[in-house]
Amino acid sequence: MAPRKMALAALLCLSTSVLADLQLTEAALREYDGTDPTKPIYLALGGTIYDVSVSPDFYGPGGHYHHFVGKDASRAWVTECWDDAEQLTWRMDGVEDMYMPKYLDEQMEQAATGEADIEGGAEYGMAELAGMAQAVMQKLGKISDKEIARRRKEDIVEAKQAVQERLDHWTAFFAKNDKYKTVGRVVLDTDKPEPPKICAAALKKRPLKGGKLDKIMKAKGGAAGLMGGKGGAKAGAEGGDAANMPDFVKDKLKGAESLDGEVKDEL
Structure with a gap:
């Protein structure tokens, strides 16, 4: 050179x-x-x-x-x-909060006891939905404090990992x-x-898990069963509707009284 x-x-x-x-x-x-x-x-x-x-x-x-x-x-x-x-x-x-999942069975348990509404269920009328939730939770059983603590411990690890990714x-x-x-x-x-506190728009992207309802949700909705909205949109996905209750879950709640012991054994 x-x-x-x-x-x-x-x-x-x-x-x-x-x-x-x-x-x-x-x-x-x-x-x-x-x-x-x-x-x-x-x-x-x-x-x-x-x-x-x-x-x-x-x-x-x-x-x-x-x-x-x-x-x-x-x-x-x-x-x-x-x-x-x-x-x-x-x-x-606090950014990890946007990846901390909500649990449908926890929402149902709260709705059944009148502590809170089921997100996405207002169209049914909360009194009617509370009755459905009570029927389902009687078959699923109470979610123990130990189970909730286990979920939160695992969820925070996954949420922080999602932020880093x-x-x-x-x-x-x-x-x-x-x-x-x-x-x-x-x-x-x-x-x-x-x-600042995490913005409201980010919190709307929180994923929805079924908890004890996961197996039913998977069986009836495939991959979408773990997440709200069509196609199981994940947190952070543009146009995702992960915070809403899947339509097939609403339909399942409508027929809650027909749940039998075989379904319960699969949970």
Whole structure:
């Protein structure tokens, strides 16, 4: 390689290394939001800063993803809640709540005792639905405190794993995309106030499990039996209706009195 080309290559490597070692405070990072045409557009995720200047239509002023630049908004990448500025933060506290499942049998037990309504069952009239729930729960039996504690213990582990997987998905998207170069790290201000509560839109994506009704739900609805809505939409899926009671479960409740011992033995 000619001396001049070798020098240029060395300079390029040095420049890349310097960029990769760049450290910006959150305040300094805000200056790279695309409003100053003389500066690159930076976006941070998981504490790592990426240069997204090559996609100004997406990340520049007026772009669909402009709200993500000039900051580390890891929380919003997972929850998809970006309409409120306070949700655009790197703090992930409480995000796992969007993946904590609801249990249909627990809702039914509460409805049977008058403690709460069954979500998605208002169209039947709650008095009628409470009667159906009582009939079903008499056959299923009370859900023990031990069983509920076991569910919560397992659910929190799975929920935190789901959050990490979602964050890893977006981190990999930028890290493996040749268009977007890694330029450094954000110096995060850990003294900031606690993050906001998880947004209502994210909580609507919570999955629905059957609990003691799982086997019936699987038998009658296939994969959709574990989740609400058509096709068993999972938490985080666009247009998902996971919080609603599946139609076939409503129909099953209508005929609750016909449940026999054989069904109970399968639960």
